[in-house]
Amino acid sequence: MVDTMKKNKIIIGLVIFGCISIWYFSGSIQNNVNEKNTELKTAHIPNQDESVSSTQEFEKKTEKPTPISFEQPVVDSAKIIAIKYKQSLNYPPYSQPLSLNDFSLLNPNYFEPITMVTQDSNVTISMALEKYHFVAPEPIKVRVSGAEIYAAKIKVQDTDTRKTISNSTMQYSEGGYVAEIKGDSDYPIDLQITVLANVNGDDIPLVAQVKYNQKSAIVTGVKEPYVDGSDLAFPVSVKVEKAGLYRLRANLFSAQQPIASLVSQARLETGQKQIILKAHQSIVPNVDSFELSTFTIEKRSTHPSEPSRFGSSAIDTLSFENVDTSSLNRTAYVPSDNEKKRLSFLQNLAKTN
Secondary structure (H helix, E strand, O other): OHHHHHHHHHHHHHHHHHHHHHHHHOOOOOOEOOOOOOOOOOOOOOOHHHHHHHHHHHHHHOOOOOOOOOHHHHHHHHHHHHHHHHHHOOOOOOEEEOOOOOHHHHOOOOOOOEEEEOOOOOOEEEEEEOOOEEEOOOOEEEEEEEOOEEEEEEEEEEOOOOOEEEEEEOEEEOOEEEEEEOOOOOOOOEEEEEEEEEEOOEEEEEEEEEEEEOOOEEEEEEOOOEEEOOEEEEEEEEEEOOOEEEEEEEEEEEOOEEEEEEEEEEEEOOEEEEEEEEEEOOOOOOOOOEEEEEEEEEEOOOEOOEOOEEOEEOOOEEEEOOOOOOOOOOOOOOOOHHHHHHHHHHHHHHOOO
16 A cells, blocks of 8 residues: 555656646747668577576676666756746746857747668758748748759648648759748648658658648837836837737847847737837846847637647847936846745745755
8 A cells, every 4th residue: 555655656746747847848849750760780699508608697797676766856857947947037937038058049930950861871861941830821942952862752741631732843953952832821730741852762751840820910010119117128010910819029139149038928909019028127238239039929829729820020130229228127026926836836846945
């Protein structure tokens, strides 16, 4: 009975930790399918003397295995999460520090190239796309590169139903093979792109999955920033084509150095609307020039049957000069009651003070 209770305790701990990890580290998207080849090697079959000797040696070296405890790894991981979450509470959730090490935030729509090394000829081939999220009617440009590729075909399918949408032959260009898949407002949100690259007579498959979103909203501009209490506010203009709950993200820079990742959420009706991004004083340096870039707007899912959809941006980067931040209220950020409760929960789980 005691052993059963201990096992149940361990399982519950793992489930709780898994939920916390998903909740704390959730964020994007990636999507890419990599295939790996395994070399087969001929096994050495020992004779009888070798077999006996090996068995005796194994028996001498074999010791009673140490019982594995799952509780300590869970506690250690929970401690790390609790420490990181506590550090994040020095800043409001809508305005978190950004550094050059935050690759996923600096490149939110990055597509990781699909790479494969062929088993027979040891040739490396790869498939690259411009990005991961597309918005209708954007075309999808695909490029395949690598030595000894003699031809390449491309197929587009609905990821869920496997229905083929298009088939075509890729064209050779500048040392690789390229194709441009024409955009369509009727495409499903989940697309699978399969390339068959002919390498020395063998068709090698490269498979990728991307998101193809229908029009929902587009970022059209940003007005001059202004001071709002402890925040430097950036009014962002958005043309909304489909009403809903939207989340807008952008990165704040100064002299091309990252400062903060900004996020805001608002329910918007159709038409020309506005979302305010705010940079908290705790991350705003004593400078007067800023750049805002890497805009990502997403129509949030409000129902299980309704997937989230990404919009687009008509601007890449906007610069603001002679910004007066002297009136910023330099009061430190105070975590909300809910944030304090989350921290307390994590610390209790990690058995920390």
